Amino acid sequence: MVGTVPSAAAGRLILVGCGNMGYALLSGWLDSKALEPGNVHVVEPLDDLRERAARLGTKAHEGPASLPDQANLVVFALKPQAMVAEVPAYRRFAEQAVFVSIAAGITIRDLGALLGKARVIRAMPNTAAAIGKGSTIVFPGDGVQEISLNRVVSLFAVGGPVHKVDSEPLLDAATAISGSGPAYLFYFMECLAIAARELGLPGQLAMTLAKETVFGAGALAMQTESEPGQLRRQVTSAKGTTEAALSILTGGDELLCLIRRTTRAAFDRSKSLSANK
Structure with a gap:
């Protein structure tokens, strides 16, 4: 850096x-x-x-x-x-x-x-x-x-x-991760807020909690030497609420597969934008 x-x-x-x-x-x-x-x-x-x-x-x-x-x-x-x-x-x-x-x-x-x-x-x-x-x-x-x-x-x-x-091709990979990445997280906030409202939280509070949660998790990840996987495990108690939720996100690596498809789509689109194509 x-x-x-x-x-x-x-x-x-x-x-x-x-x-x-x-x-x-x-x-x-x-x-x-x-x-x-x-x-x-x-x-x-x-x-x-x-x-x-x-x-x-x-x-x-x-x-x-x-x-x-x-x-x-x-x-x-x-x-x-x-x-x-x-x-x-x-x-x-x-x-x-x-x-x-x-x-x-x-x-x-x-x-x-x-x-x-x-x-x-x-x-x-x-x-x-x-x-x-x-x-x-x-x-x-x-x-x-x-x-x-x-x-x-x-x-x-x-x-x-x-x-x-x-290497110039790494710019296409960076575009898919950090260039387009904020939009992925904004959409995640939208989804989290929608789910919060469906669970009964008032609309403004739902959105505020979604924003604060993503912001706080990101800030914590940046300020510690621990890898995200380790941080995830630290807040996941056995048979607790977080474990119940993560069993959905991690089951069959569905979220990982979706993120791979998401970033690949951005990567492929970046490569196709070359004026020589």
Whole structure:
């Protein structure tokens, strides 16, 4: 794992796309003073999202035509399906800038075909980066200097731990686990709250207990050296309520099989998003 809280970074950054993930990253960078708002240019075609970015003090643009001629870092916070159409417009920055893409499945090779000879880093953050509790996986392409990689790591470390992998296909696996993973847990909270209401708990209390339970279990797992399996066994008394419940979840490894199918579906979809397919 790599990552430090950055000091203010010099240079100009272009953020392409300012939807939920882009805005979460941008807010964190500015709040932490990792970037000066006046050095950040945001490209966002949707009026409300562009205006939201401008309220943070950034220079907001409807499209790339009005961007300045110089940039040190260009971050693509676009959906994978938009990359082929949007990325080539930033080819003019290839000689000077390092490019970072957070688009799932779009490979270094894909990006090279869109940008020409460029220095590219792929990153896969998740939504918890909005509160500094996320995880980001990074993989640098050829030609990326250590100083550039360290700057990118420092920026993403604002949102939580950053992990560098040495093989690009591992990004697809990381996408299936940490990139998409928050949605799995949000759905688990939904299901837990529904079950709580069916057992008679009031609606708001049901949802609060579901959130607090998942949050508390995760915090405990992070703050102890014990593996999750050991923690599970510690709270499972023989012939108790937890054992009765776990007999359903673990019976025939049904939950494990479901999680395997779930993450495999995300993994396969990430691989299929490559622009070369």
